[in-house]
Amino acid sequence: MANMAQAIRLALHYAHKNYQLNDVFGQDVGAPLGGVFTATQGVECAWNTPLDERGIIGMAMGIAMAGQRCVAEIQFADYIFNTIDLLKIAGNTNWASYGQYPMPLVVMTPVGAGIRGSMYHSHSFESWASRMAGWKIVIPSDALDAYGLLLSSILDPNPVLFMPPKALMRVKGESLIPGEPDNEKDLKNMIDAPLGDRTEWFAKWPDVQEYLVPIGKAKVVIPGNQLTMVTWGRYVQICKQVAEKLKSELGYQVELIDLRSIYPYDWQAIKASVQKTKRILFINEDTEVTNFAEHLCYRVTQELFYDLWARPQVVAAKNIPGIGLHPNLEDATVPHVDEIYQAAKAIIQEVP
Amino acid sequence: MSSKSSQSLAQDKDLLMLPKELVLKMYDHMVYSRVLEERLIKIYKLGDAFFWIGAPGEEAWGVPLGLLTLKGQGPLFDYLHLHYRCTPTLVALGMPMIDSIRLIMNRVTDISTGGRNFSNHYCFPKWNVVPVTSPIEVQYLASIGTAHVQKKLNSNGITVVTGGDAGTAEGDFASCLIWSSRPGQELPVLITVQNNQWGISTAYQGQHGESKIADRAKAFNIKNRVINGLDPIETYLCLKEDMDYIRKNKKPAFIEAQVSRLYGHSSASGGNRSVEQPCPIDVFEQRLLKANFISTDLIKNKKEEYEKQAQQAQNQVRTEMAPEAKSIWDHIFAQSENADWRNF
Ligand SMILES: Cc1ncc(C[n+]2csc(CCOP(=O)(O)OP(=O)(O)O)c2C)c(N)n1
Numbered sequence: 038m039a040n041m042a043q044a045i046r047l048a049l050h051y052a053h054k055n056y057q058l059n060d061v062f063g064q065d066v067g068a069p070l071g072g073v074f075t076a077t078q079g080v081e082c083a084w085n086t087p088l089d090e091r092g093i094i095g096m097a098m099g100i101a102m103a104g105q106r107c108v109a110e111i112q113f114a115d116y117i118f119n120t121i122d123l124l125k126i127a128g129n130t131n132w133a134s135y136g137q138y139p140m141p142l143v144v145m146t147p148v149g150a151g152i153r154g155s156m157y158h159s160h161s162f163e164s165w166a167s168r169m170a171g172w173k174i175v176i177p178s179d180a181l182d183a184y185g186l187l188l189s190s191i192l193d194p195n196p197v198l199f200m201p202p203k204a205l206m207r208v209k210g211e212s213l214i215p216g217e218p219d220n221e222k223d224l225k226n227m228i229d230a231p232l233g234d235r236t237e238w239f240a241k242w243p244d245v246q247e248y249l250v251p252i253g254k255a256k257v258v259i260p261g262n263q264l265t266m267v268t269w270g271r272y273v274q275i276c277k278q279v280a281e282k283l284k285s286e287l288g289y290q291v292e293l294i295d296l297r298s299i300y301p302y303d304w305q306a307i308k309a310s311v312q313k314t315k316r317i318l319f320i321n322e323d324t325e326v327t328n329f330a331e332h333l334c335y336r337v338t339q340e341l342f343y344d345l346w347a348r349p350q351v352v353a354a355k356n357i358p359g360i361g362l363h364p365n366l367e368d369a370t371v372p373h374v375d376e377i378y379q380a381a382k383a384i385i386q387e388v389p
Numbered sequence: 390m391s392s393k394s395s396q397s398l399a400q401d402k403d404l405l406m407l408p409k410e411l412v413l414k415m416y417d418h419m420v421y422s423r424v425l426e427e428r429l430i431k432i433y434k435l436g437d438a439f440f441w442i443g444a445p446g447e448e449a450w451g452v453p454l455g456l457l458t459l460k461g462q463g464p465l466f467d468y469l470h471l472h473y474r475c476t477p478t479l480v481a482l483g484m485p486m487i488d489s490i491r492l493i494m495n496r497v498t499d500i501s502t503g504g505r506n507f508s509n510h511y512c513f514p515k516w517n518v519v520p521v522t523s524p525i526e527v528q529y530l531a532s533i534g535t536a537h538v539q540k541k542l543n544s545n546g547i548t549v550v551t552g553g554d555a556g557t558a559e560g561d562f563a564s565c566l567i568w569s570s571r572p573g574q575e576l577p578v579l580i581t582v583q584n585n586q587w588g589i590s591t592a593y594q595g596q597h598g599e600s601k602i603a604d605r606a607k608a609f610n611i612k613n614r615v616i617n618g619l620d621p622i623e624t625y626l627c628l629k630e631d632m633d634y635i636r637k638n639k640k641p642a643f644i645e646a647q648v649s650r651l652y653g654h655s656s657a658s659g660g661n662r663s664v665e666q667p668c669p670i671d672v673f674e675q676r677l678l679k680a681n682f683i684s685t686d687l688i689k690n691k692k693e694e695y696e697k698q699a700q701q702a703q704n705q706v707r708t709e710m711a712p713e714a715k716s717i718w719d720h721i722f723a724q725s726e727n728a729d730w731r732n733f
Contacts, residue, residue, distance in 0.1 A: 059541070060537075086568075087564075087567050087568060087571070089564050089567065089568070091530055091560060091561060091564055092530060092533065092564040092567070092568050094530070095527070095529075095530020095531050095532075095533060095534060095561070095564065096530070096533050096534045096537060096568065097534060098530065098531040098534055099468075099530070099531040099532060099533055099534015099535040099536070099537065099538070099548075100534040100535075100537060100538055101534070102468070102519050102531060102534065102535055103463070103464045103468070103534065103535045103538035103539070104463065104464070105464075105538055122524055122527070123527060123530065126522055126524065126527060130520055130522075131720050131721070131722070131723055132505070132719075132720045132721050133502055133505055133506055133510075133512070133520050133522070134501070134502065134512045134514075134520045134720075135499075135500075135501075135502055135503035135505065135512075135719075135720055136719070136720035136723070136724075136725065137512055137514045137520075138512065138514065138519060138520055139723035141723070170721060170728065171721055171722065171728070173722075194722075194723035194724065195722050195723050195726075253733070300730075301727070301728065301730070301733050302730070302733060303733070304730070304733040305733070332730075336730075
């Protein structure tokens, strides 16, 4: 199966061939490297920019103003912060121009911790991003979703922030992308650049097909009826482990929802689940104060208060300035399996 | 031509460098723009607007720019990434006064922003005037994107970006120089700075160690020059030359234009006419009078006529509807797709 980086490449290639995507750019995204995570390797329309995040976003805005599609990469979300006013402008241009200048651009930036990336390769951005009205914000949790969400992002007429989790870039998917070769060695031979001289190398693309994951639609990863767990990105796999542990050790049936889109978000999926389970826990790795899940939690208390049998809760990263390099520090900062397990157990065991 | 006027023209040969109709057209647009701006200031002072910012003192720069623009929509035409002192350019492109008045009076009829943004924050897709935004200098970044598309299409259209002198301290200005001048990947962009010697209350000397702002373009091997942006003839000729150069070579050029800030920074600093600042229209008028291109009567009649139009436009806009409260949700997303989480 393709890993997430390969899936992104396949999506970019597909969009280049079928959606008139002609510009994929960012630091080191072109040949020979194809991105620090290799997510743009071999993509024909990928090119290198100066080391200038604000320039990258500005370039994307101008391309969108000229009515063309593009995918701009910020190498790590950790370095997107100096572009935030530009992101704001990209998000308000359609509104400010009374609908006259839509901004159909995609910014791709890898997020989150889990790669022992220390202070500046571990940032999350979704909670910050959720304050940028006018943007759509998506986070894939596996390779197939990355493919489908990226294609939807490229087709969308609005600015879309596509944030693959850094730690999942090398993780293989569980389902084939339509048109992906069955044998992953074949895929590797076709689209992974060789080590050493790459001047003569070009990718041989498999005949991948359109597959769209709609923006704004969550996915029920595991059905259950005793607790709703809502998460996204890297924490989908982690919460899966928690759910399996709760089942095998205590027999609890957890419903696990992968939100996939931070904005617009799938409230109907959360609502339907809470009305069934009566209990909810939100989990993510962005810092805990004004965490995006707090908004969701607030909405749960406002609209589903009388459905609840336990206090809703958010488990997120500690509100500290960075993530320390030593594993003890990182593990004490972002939510870990046991912490989520204990929180989930306590909510299920709370007697109303 | 009378002997008196041929004598004056001999002294002012520059006037002969452009066709007389063009010279008079520029003068006409300059006056129109000034009368409009002065009306905008009055609208503010009368309490019909919350804020004024605009371009008196920049007419001799902005009008030629508008006239030289390859006007149309899409990458085959010129893109204009303007800042908040570009009424003269819009006038030269063909904007009627009422559009600017609707903008400052934030009416629903404001075709630039639907009552959402400040005066002079224009947006005219039909002329590739992309939305003017308040954050200083960000227009220099988006300009590289439209220029990139034009280059790829081998378009005859070029991108023009404008901004003030103090704003060049922002990194976005340097970004524009860097991205537009990469060897082999140069961009067809005219990078301009209107140097009025001020950034609100900060004098030029308080910020600039470089001798000329244009020297910064020189460092990137960008064709560059400083021009007298108070003189429409010089401006027209220089702009034409540089815009032709960009169209032909698909490479950037840089112009620093010296302009004046005739009514101060904005209504925040009073919006009163400064006695120290030179007025490009007064100077041009004297030249045109001397050369017998115009008469004092023509000047008077023109100004009265435009003032009448401006007053009529204001009166009409006063009767026009304000934006409705519920419209805040319109156009957050393209095609006004729902963006209100309450309805997800
Ligand atoms: C990024 C940013 N910082 C501050 C401001 C507030 N501000 C508005 S105009 C201005 C001065 C701009 O001076 P200059 O670039 O010389 O242009 P001028 O107004 O003189 O034409 C400032 C500081 C702003 N709009 N944007």
